[in-house]
Amino acid sequence: MKxxxxxxxxxxxxxxxxxxxxxxxxKGFAKKICKMELSPYLHDGNYHAAILTEGEEAELxxxxxxxxxxRIAICGSDALPEIHFEVIDANKNVLYSNKxxxxxxxxxxxxxxxxxxxxxxxxxxxxxxxxxAESGCVAIMFGFREK
Amino acid sequence: xxxxxxxxxxxxxxxxxxFAGYLVGCKSGGNKTPETEVTVDMTEVNQDIxxxxxxxxxxxxxxxxxxxxxxxxxxxGATYDAxxxxxxxxxxxxxxxxxxxxxxxxxxxxxxxxxLYDQTQASIxxxxxxxxxxxxxxxxxxxxxxxxxxxxxxxNNRDEIMDIIxxxxxxxxxxxxxxxxxxIAAMVLVGGWIEGLYIATELVNRSEFEGNKLVxxxxxxxxxxDIVIKLLEENKQDADVASILEDIYxxxxxxxxIKVTTSEIQPEYDEESNVTTLKSVTQSSLxxxxxxxxxxxxxxxxxxxxx
Numbered sequence: 001m002k003x004x005x006x007x008x009x010x011x012x013x014x015x016x017x018x019x020x021x022x023x024x025x026x027k028g029f030a031k032k033i034c035k036m037e038l039s040p041y042l043h044d045g046n047y048h049a050a051i052l053t054e055g056e057e058a059e060l061x062x063x064x065x066x067x068x069x070x071r072i073a074i075c076g077s078d079a080l081p082e083i084h085f086e087v088i089d090a091n092k093n094v095l096y097s098n099k100x101x102x103x104x105x106x107x108x109x110x111x112x113x114x115x116x117x118x119x120x121x122x123x124x125x126x127x128x129x130x131x132x133a134e135s136g137c138v139a140i141m142f143g144f145r146e147k
Numbered sequence: 148x149x150x151x152x153x154x155x156x157x158x159x160x161x162x163x164x165x166f167a168g169y170l171v172g173c174k175s176g177g178n179k180t181p182e183t184e185v186t187v188d189m190t191e192v193n194q195d196i197x198x199x200x201x202x203x204x205x206x207x208x209x210x211x212x213x214x215x216x217x218x219x220x221x222x223x224g225a226t227y228d229a230x231x232x233x234x235x236x237x238x239x240x241x242x243x244x245x246x247x248x249x250x251x252x253x254x255x256x257x258x259x260x261x262x263l264y265d266q267t268q269a270s271i272x273x274x275x276x277x278x279x280x281x282x283x284x285x286x287x288x289x290x291x292x293x294x295x296x297x298x299x300x301x302x303n304n305r306d307e308i309m310d311i312i313x314x315x316x317x318x319x320x321x322x323x324x325x326x327x328x329x330x331i332a333a334m335v336l337v338g339g340w341i342e343g344l345y346i347a348t349e350l351v352n353r354s355e356f357e358g359n360k361l362v363x364x365x366x367x368x369x370x371x372x373d374i375v376i377k378l379l380e381e382n383k384q385d386a387d388v389a390s391i392l393e394d395i396y397x398x399x400x401x402x403x404x405i406k407v408t409t410s411e412i413q414p415e416y417d418e419e420s421n422v423t424t425l426k427s428v429t430q431s432s433l434x435x436x437x438x439x440x441x442x443x444x445x446x447x448x449x450x451x452x453x454x
Contacts, residue, residue: 031317042306042309042310042313043317044313045215045312045314045317045320046209046210046212047317047320047324048209049324057205058205058207059204059206059207060206060208060209061206061209062374063371063374065211065219066363066367068219089412093412095414095425096414096423107423108420108421108422108423109422109425110425111424111427112424112425112426113409113427115412116370116371116373116374142209146222
């Protein structure tokens with residue numbers, strides 16, 4: 001009985017500590033590694049990051065404005081395979097795919113007119129066995145500057 | 148000694164601990180499908196539902212940060228008018244979660260705006276006001292005394308100041324994300340967005356309406372409004388968010404009167420600069436009457452936020 005209570009106690013403490021530790025690592029990764037990719041653009045200050053596993057997808061919707069230059073940086077932690085991302089307009093046209101650019105982490109662009117765009121992200125799956133699939137932090141960051 | 152005696156127990160219960168951690172991790176990961184999963188009647192589970200679950204993905208809705216909003220207003224040719232900003236003397240009045248959250252966004256927008264126009268003392272005052280809001284919300288270490296000192300030391304270095312503002316906002320948004328407080332994060336962003344819209348609408352010279360770049364920027368916010376609504380709807384179980392959402396729906400009714408058409412986007416890559424230009428032409432029509440209606444509604448929402 002004593003061992004059971006001890007086990008439940010440990011389980012409760014660590015169950016809460018483990019995910020917050022993963023999130024904290026994600027924040028550190030975004031701040032220390034991915035943000036560097038934005039230079040010389042100014043980071044907008046928004047934070048978008050999550051733990052993703054091989055094969056998992058994410059989407060981000062954002063309005064980009066005319067007369068600004070933007071840099072998108074999408075970074076995955078070292079454990080993860082390449083990350084494929086596409087920039088898609090409201091008519092579902094793919095405007096850019098980093099697959100055509102050796103899965104580059106960054107893309108620089110400007111717009112003639114303001115647009116709401118979707119960034120679609122997929123962590124490539126390299127392991128056939130799901131048990132071996134790697135998980136890690138993926139950060140999506142935006143930098144901007146006046147044109 | 149106590150740590151040593153616990154160590155074998157940790158290993159003994161490790162599989163259960165990891166499993167529990169995984170379960171909690173799924174919860175805090177924030178996939179946007181749990182509501183769907185919870186309401187599914189298991190007797191009617193069909194292949195479509197499994198497909199929905201298998202296609203579950205993390206969705207982010209990104210609004211312009213207060214820093215980006217302020218830069219957009221400045222780049223449209225706006226002038227600095229201190230009277231339009233929320234006085235820092237109001238800061239002690241904000242004691243509720245909602246007022247602190249929206250005013251964290253508002254003060255960060257004011258801070259960015261003042262900094263972009265080299266208003267050094269105002270910048271320091273607004274950083275202190277933003278710190279007060281962040282502290283009230285329990286956002287630890289987003290803005291500390293070192294931040295204020297760095298700001299004071301770099302009063303003549305605008306790039307460094309912009310970097311400090313960007314960093315403090317990221318500290319706040321990442322703290323809220325990792326502590327599973329998306330409703331607060333949404334209200335902070337909407338506060339900053341409304342403040343930007345308020346400053347822009349107030350700065351428009353109504354006698355020079357045609358071809359006014361600031362008016363174009365305001366029309367552009369029709370695009371971000373969809374994202375504002377999605378962001379708030381995701382958190383509408385929070386009563387404060389629900390109350391803001393009602394106002395935003397009314398704002399949408401006015402924005403819906405503005406007609407915007409855009410041609411197909413053609414990407415053009417420039418090898419020399421390594422920059423792609425997304426070429427398109429947008430046409431919009433905003434009459435002075437609809438602008439006045441929009442301006443009044445924005446002012447009413449903003450007044451409610453800062454009172």
